[in-house]
Amino acid sequence: MTPVITLGSRHVHHQAEAPILEVAGVTVAYNGHLALEDVTFSLSAGEHLAVVGPNGAGKSTLFKVIAGVLRPAQGEVRIAGHHAGGHICVAYVPQGNQVDWTFPVTVADVVMMGRAGKIGLLRYPGRYDREQVYRCLETVGLVELANRQIEELSGGERQRMFIARALAQEAELMLMDEPLTGLDVSAQEELLRIIDELRRRRVTVMVATHDLNLAATRFDQVMLLNRRLIGMGRPAEVFTAPLLQEAYGGHLRMVQTEEGMLVLSDTCCAGCS
Numbered sequence: 669m670t671p672v673i674t675l676g677s678r679h680v681h682h683q684a685e686a687p688i689l690e691v692a693g694v695t696v697a698y699n700g701h702l703a704l705e706d707v708t709f710s711l712s713a714g715e716h717l718a719v720v721g722p723n724g725a726g727k728s729t730l731f732k733v734i735a736g737v738l739r740p741a742q743g744e745v746r747i748a749g750h751h752a753g754g755h756i757c758v759a760y761v762p763q764g765n766q767v768d769w770t771f772p773v774t775v776a777d778v779v780m781m782g783r784a785g786k787i788g789l790l791r792y793p794g795r796y797d798r799e800q801v802y803r804c805l806e807t808v809g810l811v812e813l814a815n816r817q818i819e820e821l822s823g824g825e826r827q828r829m830f831i832a833r834a835l836a837q838e839a840e841l842m843l844m845d846e847p848l849t850g851l852d853v854s855a856q857e858e859l860l861r862i863i864d865e866l867r868r869r870r871v872t873v874m875v876a877t878h879d880l881n882l883a884a885t886r887f888d889q890v891m892l893l894n895r896r897l898i899g900m901g902r903p904a905e906v907f908t909a910p911l912l913q914e915a916y917g918g919h920l921r922m923v924q925t926e927e928g929m930l931v932l933s934d935t936c937c938a939g940c941s
Contacts, residue, residue, distance in 0.1 A: 686749030688713045688841055688872045689734065693743035696729050703729045705896040706743070713840065714870035716863070717900075718883035721893040722916050727876040728763070730893065731843040734874075735760035747841065756785035759834035760843045761827070769819045775829050776814040779804055782836030804835040808862055824855025831862055842866065844875045848882070860886055880907065 689711040696704040704726045711717060719727050732738035734745050735758055744751065747758060759782075782804075783797045793801075805811045808828040813821065821829065827847045834842050844863075848856050866873055877883055883890050884903035892899040892906050894915045899906040 686746070687711060688748055690746040691730075691734065691743070692746070694730070694733055694740045694745065695742040696726070696733060696738065696740050702895055704733070704740070707893075707897045708743075709891070709897060709900055711841075711872055711874070713872055714867060715889060716867055716873045716887055717875070717889045717891055718887040719874055719876045719891045719893055720878065720880055720883050721898075723878075725894045725915075727893060728845050731760060731762075731845050731874065731876065734758070734841075735843055756837065757840040758843070759837055759839035759841070761830040761834065761845060761847060763845050763849070767826075769826075771818065773818060774815050775810055775818060775821070775825075775832075776801055776805070778818060778829055779832045779836050782833035782839075785837060800836055801832075804832040807835060807865065808832045809858070822855070823850050824852075824858060827851070827855075827859050828862060831859075831866075839871065841872045842874070844873065846876050846878070848875075848877060848879065856882075880912075 687710040691710065692708050694704055694707045695702065707726075707730065719730065721727055729738065733740050734747075736745070737760070779801045780793055780797065783793060783800065786797070802811065802814075805814055808831050810825065810828055810832060813825060818826065818829070827844075830844075830847075831842075847859060851859065863873060863875070875887070884907055887903070889901065890903050890906050891897065892911055892915045898915045899908075899911045
C-alpha cells in the first residue's frame with residue numbers, strides 16, 4: 669500500500685516565523701535532461717496554490733522534491749525552517765495511477781495509516797486515534813464507507829479518502845497531484861468544497877492541475893510552471909497572454925467570450941507531468 673501516499677515520520681519543531689514552505693534554486697535532472705531549473709518560491713501557512721503547466725512541465729517532480737522523496741541536484745527545500753524529508757506535517761497525494769487499488773485494505777485502514785507518525789511503530793492505535801479517523805471520515809463524507817474495500821470506491825471517493833488520511837496525519841502542508849483528473853462535475857465540486865474547508869483550517873495546499881480556468885476561479889494564487897517558474901501570483905497577474913504563450917507555446921488557444929477570456933490548453937504533448 670506504500671504507493672498510495674508518501675508521508676513523513678519525523679517530528680520536527682517548527683520555526684515560528686518561518687514560512688511553511690521555502691523552495692530555493694531547486695534544479696532536478698533525469699538522464700541529463702532538466703525536469704526543473706532554478707525554481708524559487710515560498711508559501712505561508714494557509715495559502716492555497718494551483719500549479720499549472722503542460723505535460724512534462726515538472727509539476728509531479730516539484731511535489732516529490734517538496735515531499736522529500738526526491739533529492740534535487742541543486743537547491744534546497746525547507747519546511748517551516750527545516751530541511752525537507754521526514755516531516756510528519758507534509759502529506760503527498762500522488763496521481764491515482766500510482767496506486768495499487770487491489771491492495772486488501774478498507775477506507776478506515778487507509779485513513780488510520782495517517783496516524784502512524786503520531787502513534788509510532790511499536791504501538792497500536794488507541795481510542796483517540798480511532799476517534800480521529802472517524803472525525804476525518806466525517807469531514808470528507810465517507811463515514812458510511814469506512815469498511816468498504818478501496819478498490820470499490822469511485823474516483824471522487826478515493827480522493828476524499830486520501831484527504832481524510834492527510835487530516836488524520838494532522839498535515840499542515842498538503843500536496844495534491846492532479847486530484848480532479850477523471851472526476852465528474854459533482855465529484856469535482858465536492859472535492860473543491862473539502863479543499864475550501866482545509867483553507868478554514870489553515871492547511872496549506874498545493875494542487876497540480878491542467879485546468880487553467882478552474883485554477884483562475886477557485887484559487888487565489890497560481891503558479892505557471894514549465895521546468896522553470898514562469899509566473900506566480902494572482903491569476904489575473906499570471907494568466908496573461910505573454911506568460912501563457914511562454915509556458916504552453918503552440919499548445920494553447922485563447923478564445924474571447926461574453927464572460928471573458930477562455931483558455932484552452934492541449935495537454936496531449938509528450939512527457940510526464
